[in-house]
Amino acid sequence: MKKSSFVAMIMGTIGGILFAIGMCMCLLTEWNAFTPGIVMGGVGLAVLLAMVIVWRRMEGIAPIELNGKTIGTVLLGIIGALLLGVGMCLTMVWNQLIFGIIVGIVGIIMLLSLIPLIKGLR
Template identity: 60%
Template structure:
């Protein structure tokens, strides 16, 4: 395992756990920790963003990617897909709307799957 992959794995795991814990803290009313959950989730997002920058730096690439219309569109599509998946999960887990939650969550997954050909392209 290369050093770049190891550092990315550690930082990604820490950021993902913090973000997931923050989401649970904020969205589960039984925990009564909404404000703390937002703070923990924000810290997790910051760690994940740092992971991207560190990985690019260790790979010999510039830390920031030039902004283009395609990158803005891909980012917006990723945000919409993630939000749809999250709303679907909330519908099922928090508000007990099983069928609408599954439908919305699956739409979010389909939107996120659309990112693969947009980012990598289709090849023979």
């Protein structure tokens, strides 16, 4: 295993755990820890962002360009993931099976469209 992959794995694990615990602190009202959860989630996101920067620098890859395509791709991924999650909630929590399946499928299609958008078609 390359050193850059190992560093990315460790930082990704730490950042993911901090973000997940922060989200649990925010969303579980029984814990009564909304403000500390926001802080912990923010720290987790900062570690994950630092992981991307450190990994790209260790691999000798150029920094990510912020242009219209990059921003659009990120927004498409965020919206697709949110639609998939809302579809799951509609189906499992709010007992709206048909509408939840439709919303979830739209989210899956949006996430699948990221592959040809990023990699292109040949």
